[in-house]
Amino acid sequence: MAQVVPNDERFFGKFKLISSDNFDAFLKEIKIGFMQRKVANMTSPDLQLIKEDDGWTTIKVNTPIKTITNRFKLGEFFDETRVDGKVCKSKVDFEPPNKFIQMQWDDGLEIKYVREFVENKINVTSTCNGVECFRVYERVE
Numbered sequence: 311m312a313q314v315v316p317n318d319e320r321f322f323g324k325f326k327l328i329s330s331d332n333f334d335a336f337l338k339e340i341k342i343g344f345m346q347r348k349v350a351n352m353t354s355p356d357l358q359l360i361k362e363d364d365g366w367t368t369i370k371v372n373t374p375i376k377t378i379t380n381r382f383k384l385g386e387f388f389d390e391t392r393v394d395g396k397v398c399k400s401k402v403d404f405e406p407p408n409k410f411i412q413m414q415w416d417d418g419l420e421i422k423y424v425r426e427f428v429e430n431k432i433n434v435t436s437t438c439n440g441v442e443c444f445r446v447y448e449r450v451e
Contacts, residue, residue, distance in 0.1 A: 316404060316406075317361075320408075320427050321359060321361070321410075321427055322360060322361050323358070323359065323449055323450075323451050324356060324357070324358045324449070324450045324451040325356065325357045325358075325359075325431075325447035325448060325449055326356050326448055326450045327354045327355055327356070327357075327445060327446070328446050328447065328448045329445065329446045330443070330444075330445045330446075331443065331444045331445070332441070332442060332443045333350070333443050333445065334347055334351055335441050335443070336436050336437075336438065336441050336442070337350060337351075338441075339439055339441040340416065340419060340421055340438050341416075341419070342394055346394050349375065350393070350394075353373045353374055353375065354373075355372060355373045355393075356372040356450070357369065357370070357371060357432070357447055358370040358372065362381070365383055366381045366382065366383055367382055367383070367384070368380070368381045369382075371393055373393065376393070378391055378392070378393050382401075382402055384402055384403060385401070385402075385403055386401065387400070387401050388400055388401070398415060398416040398421075399414070399415045399416075400412055400413065400414045401413050408426055408427045408428065409424055409426045409427070410424075410425040411423075412424075412425070419438055419439070420438070421436065421437070421438045422436070422437045422438070423435070423436050423437075424436075424437075430448060430449040431446055431447060432446070432447040433445075433446055434446070434447065
């Protein structure tokens, strides 16, 4: 059964990273190289989530170095391009009342991202092999 994107504006808009905890350890666990980790740790990405009229959702990750755009439908597998350029299989599901749960598979790794929308923020918990990263984004638009 196809999932429907929630018709709730709190899930969409532009958000700016305001805090990050254990990000480097998480990147290392998902096999991001030393130099790419250093660059990632020095940037402060913006997220933009867009609800498309055709049932698709677009997520843009903007950094000073590049912008990555991925489109997906809830509950369906898609090829996701990560900021490091790697393409992985992913699937995003909605967990009421306020969470998007993303599973990503890459070279035998299973990576989980939980995006919880609370007031004007997104709390993102990223987990791989027991290594957890917590990042907070605040709405800017």
